Amino acid sequence: MPTAAEPTGVTDPAVLAERYGLSKSSIRPPLGSYLRELWSRRQFVLSYATARTYAMYAGARLGSIWQVLTPLLNAAVYYLAFGVLLGTKNGIDNYVAFLLSGIFVFTFTQRCMTEGSRSLALNLSLIRTLHFPRATLPLAYVLNELNQMLVSLAILFVVVGFTDGPQWRWFLIAPAMVLQMMFNIGITLVFARIGTFVSDITQLLPFVTRTWLYASGIFFSLPYKLEQLHAPSWVVQVLAFNPISAYIDIVRRSLLEEHKRNQLPHAWTIAIVWSFVMLAAGFWYFWRAEDRYGRG
Amino acid sequence: MAVADSGAEPTVIADKLDIIYKVIAGQGGKGTAATALRRILKRQDRPTIREVHAVKSVSFTAYKGDAIGVIGRNGSGKSTMLRAIAGLLPPAAGAVYTGGQPSLLGVNAAMMNDLTGDRNVVLGCLAMGMSPAEVQSRYDEIVDFSGIGDFIDLPMSTYSTGMAARLKFAIASAKTHDILLVDEALATGDAEFRIRSERKIKELRDQAGTVFLVSHSLEVVQETCNRALWLDAGVLKLDGPVEDVIQAYLKSTRS
Numbered sequence: 001m002p003t004a005a006e007p008t009g010v011t012d013p014a015v016l017a018e019r020y021g022l023s024k025s026s027i028r029p030p031l032g033s034y035l036r037e038l039w040s041r042r043q044f045v046l047s048y049a050t051a052r053t054y055a056m057y058a059g060a061r062l063g064s065i066w067q068v069l070t071p072l073l074n075a076a077v078y079y080l081a082f083g084v085l086l087g088t089k090n091g092i093d094n095y096v097a098f099l100l101s102g103i104f105v106f107t108f109t110q111r112c113m114t115e116g117s118r119s120l121a122l123n124l125s126l127i128r129t130l131h132f133p134r135a136t137l138p139l140a141y142v143l144n145e146l147n148q149m150l151v152s153l154a155i156l157f158v159v160v161g162f163t164d165g166p167q168w169r170w171f172l173i174a175p176a177m178v179l180q181m182m183f184n185i186g187i188t189l190v191f192a193r194i195g196t197f198v199s200d201i202t203q204l205l206p207f208v209t210r211t212w213l214y215a216s217g218i219f220f221s222l223p224y225k226l227e228q229l230h231a232p233s234w235v236v237q238v239l240a241f242n243p244i245s246a247y248i249d250i251v252r253r254s255l256l257e258e259h260k261r262n263q264l265p266h267a268w269t270i271a272i273v274w275s276f277v278m279l280a281a282g283f284w285y286f287w288r289a290e291d292r293y294g295r296g
Numbered sequence: 297m298a299v300a301d302s303g304a305e306p307t308v309i310a311d312k313l314d315i316i317y318k319v320i321a322g323q324g325g326k327g328t329a330a331t332a333l334r335r336i337l338k339r340q341d342r343p344t345i346r347e348v349h350a351v352k353s354v355s356f357t358a359y360k361g362d363a364i365g366v367i368g369r370n371g372s373g374k375s376t377m378l379r380a381i382a383g384l385l386p387p388a389a390g391a392v393y394t395g396g397q398p399s400l401l402g403v404n405a406a407m408m409n410d411l412t413g414d415r416n417v418v419l420g421c422l423a424m425g426m427s428p429a430e431v432q433s434r435y436d437e438i439v440d441f442s443g444i445g446d447f448i449d450l451p452m453s454t455y456s457t458g459m460a461a462r463l464k465f466a467i468a469s470a471k472t473h474d475i476l477l478v479d480e481a482l483a484t485g486d487a488e489f490r491i492r493s494e495r496k497i498k499e500l501r502d503q504a505g506t507v508f509l510v511s512h513s514l515e516v517v518q519e520t521c522n523r524a525l526w527l528d529a530g531v532l533k534l535d536g537p538v539e540d541v542i543q544a545y546l547k548s549t550r551s
Contacts, residue, residue, distance in 0.1 A: 013311035013355070017393035020306055025383035025394045037425075044422035051419060055410045126408060128384055129464065131397050132423040198336055291386060 049143035102218030116188030117195030138192040172254035182275040186282030243274035308358040312390035315351040365517030368527035396474030420467040442466035
């Protein structure tokens, strides 16, 4: 401590502030200490996610049964449209498992994006009341979706186990989920920031995700489909760079024996690179605006 | 500007603080999707967005143990200034320096409405950085202080404004803050709660914290504060001992 007690007459406010260790009130902490602070609030993230899951179904008569029903109904609609009406099975034997894995993996990321983009706007009052690292809110939303994803995966295992019986390959799903989770945290943080400052994004996102849905090879096998269309081989190479396609591909490799002939090139490498890049970019991008959330 | 360093330890220094915020003023301009997209990409504001200069070049220094009442007419920038001190509104020019993290208590800041009161207590405490064990040990004290009673098991959306304000004050004051900013939060509480919260504010002052209190009740300001700031249309009109400032303020409203 400098000799603070001595009255020194007249001083510049900034100098005076520094002498007594005051800092600007709206300043964002360095990234390192921000991440440490975030880690110290992990209990808050967990409790908030639990409370939100509970509140989400509290009003419904069927309660948390909807966690199982929603993905099933979703899959049923797509099965009806693509499997039965349009007949896109394309010689995939276990089309139900093929379709479900695609939809569940895609929905995981899609819901993270759309829900995450509103995670700060919906909690403005909390943000304006208490001080805490704002990234905790989008993180809690991702945790919510992970919970839903695990329920969906359980359904998937029942479906595949019913037809093929349990396999050692299944354990490949664990690293795939970790990678997708990292990617989702990153992309959710990005859209949480965008959604706060450009609220129009919540109107726009459904169209973006729907386009992404059709480009991700969920209803049909991408290599198979493109071969039918006599597309040049580089098209598959380009489409394989889609992170969602990569995650779906890994999950299908682990669940479906027959997927071997249709798998995308370099899925693991692409998945790993996307995960790490997106996670780092997400945290960095979100943190850059930390001092501006909650204003307006 | 230069300020006198009297030797007392300052906790909040506002240095020529200017706050400008944007409001959407009705309809207008071309509303087509193409122009909207162009605005988003170019990061332009909507043509109907108007800038409000809410606080104009306000400077003051608050010291440890100060309880400062902020008075002025509606829309004179009182709440805006508190939010700037709390670090929730970045200043357009000038700066606010604070020691420690200020905590803002506002009346319109509901917490998580669809969750029960007791969930809000736990989440609020965790968000402020308490450990689960700490929350456990503080829980009863917080609920007792709020005086919510059996309603603690009900969702906060069923609470009256006053009850919500009580619970929020109880949660926020569970942690010792160096700087507590109270924005009309006590106005909706009943007489009994007002007395309790005033005692809490005095307690905070004694712990050498600094309290800012925005209130239209001059009586409350006079009782709890030793100093007052009078804001008029964003300009700091008077800063001094609470009696003097209130006298001058009353004089101007009567004339």
